[in-house]
Structure formats: structure tokens, C-alpha cells
Amino acid sequence: MLLRLFSALFGYNYEVVKAQTTVSKQKIVTLGSLMLIPVSLWTISGFYIGYDLLGAGMIKSIIGGLFVGALILIIDKSFLATPKESVNNWLKGFRIVFAVIATILGSIALDLMFFGGDLEEYREKLSAKTQKEEAAKYLLENKHLITELSNSVEIQKGIVETSKTDWKNEADGSGGSGKAGIDKIALLKEGIYKSDTAKLAQMEASLLSMKDSLGQEAIIYGQKMATKKSNALLSKVTDLHDFILSSGFSMFFYGLFFVAVFSLEIFFLITKSSTADSLFEKMLYAEEMVGEKRLQAITEQREEIQRQNGVMGTRAERVRQLSRDQNYLRKIG
Structure with missing residues (x-):
């Protein structure tokens, strides 16, 4: 079954391959099986990136994953189908560089899959910190609104104190007309004092309302900025690597994971380059x-x-x- 599949994949005549030695047939199956490892990794990565990170939907994500996997299949097949004598150092070097790049790009999706729980916990803490910083930034940028109104309130307090003193002095005869008692002038000044007091109360209510409103706006703004940053793919990748670099243990574990993925990507290349040609290849x-x-x-x-x-x-x-x-x-x- 596998021999027929890989014979067709590499463009070999199955009837001819079937008549070859056991070693020749085993090598075709081995190389074909190893080639499917990076193809599978890229198919899974392509699907995950489309479905979970980009939100492309199930059907589009499956198509995208199969398309990426087919590209890797074509590239790796072209290398395996080329006779060893025809593979020069330039082609080997290109395939190694491509394997490194493919590992870096392909491991991004796998990293997000395997480290998803740790990343989510890290991002929750980071989101809370971001919300707090952005809210404080918003308050600082709009602080002048409160400052202006606070200054107006302080000025109005001075006006109220002045009108209150003027009214009391008029009432006890120590100021104004110099006549003690509640006459028309005292009543007039009492009205001015009450009017100034009412205006002060209104201004203080406005100041309190503005502080509450600005605080709510700052919270909403902080949440908005944190959500906006968390939805970006590059932001997720950046946060992932910030988390990895946060401790030596996570760096060590991630390094092992990266080496494992890289080995899977390039193992078929090492196998083809290091093993002797089979009788069929000769x-x-x-x-x-x-x-x-x-x-x-x-x-x-x-x-x-x-x-x-x-x-x-x-x-x-x-x-x-x-x-x-x-x-x-x-x-x-």
C-alpha cells in the first residue's frame, strides 16, 4: 500500500519498483514516510493559524492548511526525487536554510498550541497591567479638564466667602450701610450669597461628575487598548516570546521543543544524504x-x-x- 503510494508520489513505475530488492523498496517507503512529517506539521500549522489566529472559518482554514502542506510536499519531493549525484552543496545549503526558516515559522503555530495555557495566564496578567497603564495615561492626557474646573471651583469658593462675609457684616452693622438688622440691603446681599453658594454646589457636582465620568472613560479606554493589542497575531507572538524569555526554565524547554521540531523538519534530508544509494537508485x-x-x-x-x-x-x-x-x-x- 505505502510502496504503491510513494511510487506514484515520486513518479516511479510501481511494477518496476515492485520487482526491486527489499532494501530498495524499504528506502522508498522510509523516505516517503519521513517526508510526510514536515508536510503534516505544516498542514496542522496552516489550519491552526487560519482557524484560531485569523478566524478564517473551518472550510477556509482546512483549504489553507492543505495548500501550505502541498507546497511543502512539492518542495521536499523535488529534493528527494533528485539523484544524490545531482544534489550540489548549493541545493543542500538552500534546503537547510529553508528548513530553519520553515521551523521558525511553523513552530509559531505549534508554540501557540502547546504553550496556549501558559500564554493565556501570562496575557491575563499583562492585560491587567496594560489596562492600568493605559487608563493612567488617559487620565494624564485629560487631566487639564479637571484642573480647569477645580480652579474654577476654588475661585467660586472665594467668591462665596466674600459674599457671605459681606452679608454678615451688613446684617450686624459692621459693614456696608452701618445699620444693624435685616433690611433690604441685607436681604439683597443674602440673596447674592445664596446664589453664589448654589453656583458653587453646582460646580462641585459638575467636578465630581467629571471625575467619575473621566474615570469610567479611562477604564473603558484601557480595556479597549488591551483588547485591541491582544487580537493581533504579531502581538500574540511577541507576548509568547516575552513569556519564554521571562525565565531560564521556559527558555530551556522552548529550546528543546524548537530542536525537536527542527529535527523533524530536516531528518529526511539527513537520511537521504547520509545513506548509501540503493540498487534501484543506482x-x-x-x-x-x-x-x-x-x-x-x-x-x-x-x-x-x-x-x-x-x-x-x-x-x-x-x-x-x-x-x-x-x-x-x-x-x-
Whole structure:
């Protein structure tokens, strides 16, 4: 079953592969199975990024995961299907660099999956801190509104004290008209004092209301900014690595995880590069060499024909026909 699958995947004739040695068939199955590891990792990562991080929906996420997995399959298949003799250092170097990049990118989704619980706890603490900082920032930016109204309240308090003193002095005869008693002037000044007091009470109520309103707005603003930051993919990745770098143990554990993912990404490459060619691979290489020799012979034959045409002109074809005519050769002999 697997031999048929990987034979079709690598473009081999299954009937020919089936007749090969056990070692040759085992190597095809082994390399094909190892190749499916990074393909599976990328398919899962692509689906998770689309569904959980980008909110693309189930169907779109499945399509995205399969698309990314197919790209990795094509790239890895092209490397495995290339004969070892044709794989130069540039191609090996490119595949290693690609494996590193693929591991870094692919491990992001896996990291978010495996460290999701720890990250959520870390982000809750970070969100509370962010809300507090953003709320304080909002209050600081709008502090001038309260300051202006507070100054007006203090000024109004001075006005109230002045009108109160003026009214009392008028009532006891120590100021104003100099007549003690509640006359028209005293009543007028009492009205001014009460009016100023009412205005002060209104201004103090406005100040208290503004403080409450501004406090609520600051809380809402802090929550909004914290939510806005938490919804971004880059923000999640940044918070993940901030969490990882927060302690030596988490860095060590993450390093082990990264090495494991990288090993899975590149293990098929190491296997292909370090193992000897199977008999089937040698046969494919020999078949390629025979084809090259045959192509070289055809090229040389055509070059010879062109040379003969240049020397003998129109008689060249007749001479070649006579040279192929065995009866004619026997007559000459």
C-alpha cells in the first residue's frame, strides 16, 4: 500500500519498483514516510493559524492548511526525487536554510498550541497591567479638564466667602450701610450669597461628575487598548516570546521543543544524504547515464552529417546511402 503510494508520489513505475530488492523498496517507503512529517506539521500549522489566529472559518482554514502542506510536499519531493549525484552543496545549503526558516515559522503555530495555557495566564496578567497603564495615561492626557474646573471651583469658593462675609457684616452693622438688622440691603446681599453658594454646589457636582465620568472613560479606554493589542497575531507572538524569555526554565524547554521540531523538519534530508544509494537508485542513475551517452552519440552523428554535407555538398546523401547498401559493398569487395 505505502510502496504503491510513494511510487506514484515520486513518479516511479510501481511494477518496476515492485520487482526491486527489499532494501530498495524499504528506502522508498522510509523516505516517503519521513517526508510526510514536515508536510503534516505544516498542514496542522496552516489550519491552526487560519482557524484560531485569523478566524478564517473551518472550510477556509482546512483549504489553507492543505495548500501550505502541498507546497511543502512539492518542495521536499523535488529534493528527494533528485539523484544524490545531482544534489550540489548549493541545493543542500538552500534546503537547510529553508528548513530553519520553515521551523521558525511553523513552530509559531505549534508554540501557540502547546504553550496556549501558559500564554493565556501570562496575557491575563499583562492585560491587567496594560489596562492600568493605559487608563493612567488617559487620565494624564485629560487631566487639564479637571484642573480647569477645580480652579474654577476654588475661585467660586472665594467668591462665596466674600459674599457671605459681606452679608454678615451688613446684617450686624459692621459693614456696608452701618445699620444693624435685616433690611433690604441685607436681604439683597443674602440673596447674592445664596446664589453664589448654589453656583458653587453646582460646580462641585459638575467636578465630581467629571471625575467619575473621566474615570469610567479611562477604564473603558484601557480595556479597549488591551483588547485591541491582544487580537493581533504579531502581538500574540511577541507576548509568547516575552513569556519564554521571562525565565531560564521556559527558555530551556522552548529550546528543546524548537530542536525537536527542527529535527523533524530536516531528518529526511539527513537520511537521504547520509545513506548509501540503493540498487534501484543506482539503476535509475545508470539509466540516466545511458540516455546521456545515447544523446551524445546522436549529437555527434548529426554533427558528422553536417560536416559531410559541407564537404561533399549534394553528393553527401548519395554516398551515405551507398555506404549503407550491403549489396553495393559486396560488389566493390
